[in-house]
Amino acid sequence: MSERTAIVVGAGIAGLATAGGLARTGWKVTLLERADRLRPGRAAVQIWPNGVRALESLGLAEALESVATPMPQLGVRRPDGRILHPTDDTVPRPVLVHRADLHDVFMSGLGDQVEIRTGFAVRTVGPTSQRPSVGDGATTCSADLVVGADGTDSMLRRRLAPAATLVSAGYARWRAVIPWFRAPNLSGELAPGAESFGDGHRFTFTALGTPGTSRGGLYWAAAVPGAARPEPPETQLALLRRWFAGWHAPIGDLLAATHPEDLVQETVRELRPLPAFAHAAEHGGYALAGDAAHAMSAHAGQGAGLALEDAAVLQHVLRGAVQGSIGDALEEYARVRAARITRFAAHSRKLDAALQARGRFSVSGRFAPRLLDRVALAGAEWVAPGPRP
Template sequence: MSNNTAVVVGGGIGGLAAAIGLRLVGWDVTVIERAATPDDAGAGISLHANGMRALAALNVADAVEAASRRQYTGGTRTPDGRSLAAMDGAALERELGTPIVGIPRADLHRILRAALPPEHLVIGSEVSGVTTTPSSRPQVTYGGTTREADLVVAADGINSTVRRRLFPSHPGPAYAGSTVLRAITHRPVEGLADDFALTWGHGAEFGHIGFPDGRAEWHATLNAPAGLRHRDPLHEMRRRFARWHDPIPALLAATRPQDVLHHDVYELATPLPSFTVGRIALLGDAAHAMTPHLGQGACQALEDAVTLTAALSRTATPTPATITAALATYDAARRPRALAVARDARRAGRMGQQLTNPIAVGLRNAAIRLTPPGAMVRTVLRHADWTPPRLDGAVAECRPGEEFRPRLDRATD
């Protein structure tokens, strides 16, 4: 195996994907994860074609799809059940060759962790310091240990410790004006015909993602002041959405109180000047945290991971200079696209869930109803139609639990 070493700070979706990718091209990788268990195990996620293509480049898409439900049916409605726009997942799959899928985050994390040897994961250890200078290898301090590496990947989320140290003058996360309550139902939901659905009210959105076993994730996104919490969140959701159309009451009825998660929505409204500093790269929410209104947060993190891997894979003999140059390539490729998607997500929220003025809501609804289906498909394609860069160099041939065996035939143009 290559002597090149990397430390990935953060064991979420983006960090695990980056670690998988770097191992595929011959790097020795250690992932440092603060949490002893994932704190989003009760949530679900939709993966668009760009996310699935990234997972395919990392050789884990088949396992993810096997644990997912394809999203073909559904759409957007008003609280009384009137349709605003129908979802045509089959048309998107025909255009892109890749389906949209829904999967519990816990299952996605499990699949990604299974692609890494357990000894490469350090769980329950918080990074307390990161240092970098032009003339030395970056250092990461965690749990009383300081480790040097040729590369550090900061995938430690929206409240990134690494980002704060690299960009101390950056204002950090900003409250986006919305709060999200969500859960996975405790049991299958009868009459859940749609694979994916959204309902827009005034300053409120309710959506669900169906899973293969008949259960579903639901989320309620509401305009609210930051920090507002309810003594009984599930009771409040049942009261708030009692008159909204089926199957919303049924989804809430199939939920246990202890399974409801509540998080305020924050974003990096002020863009970073760079996603890299020296031999440290930021990815995912650490680099470009965005609002959830396009469902692209995880997909953009996966794009980051594959693009970073590809840039480093083209470095035949990694040195401090060539690694820094590869990170500059990563930054040039990812920053414009990720920031554009973040801006579009913010706009989608303002024109969708966050809109409260009755006249504006009526005009928006009328405009959506009059939009041809082909135009709706093209809107989704603008974000989902992404082709992964090729991963050159050593390609790992290993399955979970097997020894890493690099194949040394370099891909050529």
């Protein structure tokens, strides 16, 4: 049988992990990215134990370990700093990794079986009655398998599963890493970091690496009810300073030390209903992975972890398809991922509802921290696919 070929569309976390994973199991992979070069995302990303296990299954755990910082147990505080929920050592914690370091981990895993084509913005898909294909309007590429890892606004998903619609999650979210050389000094009981909730707002901070490490610094993430802010970063930062004025130290100092260029705003949207994660075509098929398949609220912090699970499961089911049926493998992928994502999305929605409640009905004080623990447990419970017999 001739070599199996795959096209992976999008070089974000899902696409890079999937392309490397397939290449390492004998597929000939072409990675298409619309940007003019492969670029790491900005700031840092939390990867929960399920994501770490997925990276392990993809053969990248050692590379991750060398650049990841385990996040300490932080408990939950009120805006005035009083403890709302104590630390609980039985609840799993994520590791924190700079996006540039994570990008290096993926690049080290691509090997020489992946052809990278940048500046290729996919505009056409299919038709599904023929061999899987995508095109940019000028060139069409076809393969046995096309993986749509093209993010929340996925062109492939819109074509393959038009009923899946993006809806706003109802809040805006920001992240930043303040490089060590201008990070404020943290001391006392808040030196490891803190997680604080109040009236629909959330602020988390912790150290990324140790002082002196080149891509390290103080990482923070904030969520605020409402829509994404269209203003320039300088204005967004001024608004964040106003919204979190009066919150416990060192939140004010962290926002004061943040420069507009450190700030990354995340547009939080989720897919309803979820699309089918695989679509048959003549002689092969299409799969969706990462945010293209299951963009969801960011409070659970699992976008990257779930994307890595997708890549690990795709690698697992398609390893057999080097000889066997791609249709059967994709059916298994769709079934396994739909079960996992549907379950997790339900937890994630409950957490959102609790964290976003405001005023007299704010339940942050009682339920939200417990839900946060429950979501952490639900995220971590994923088991990596075992070796094929």
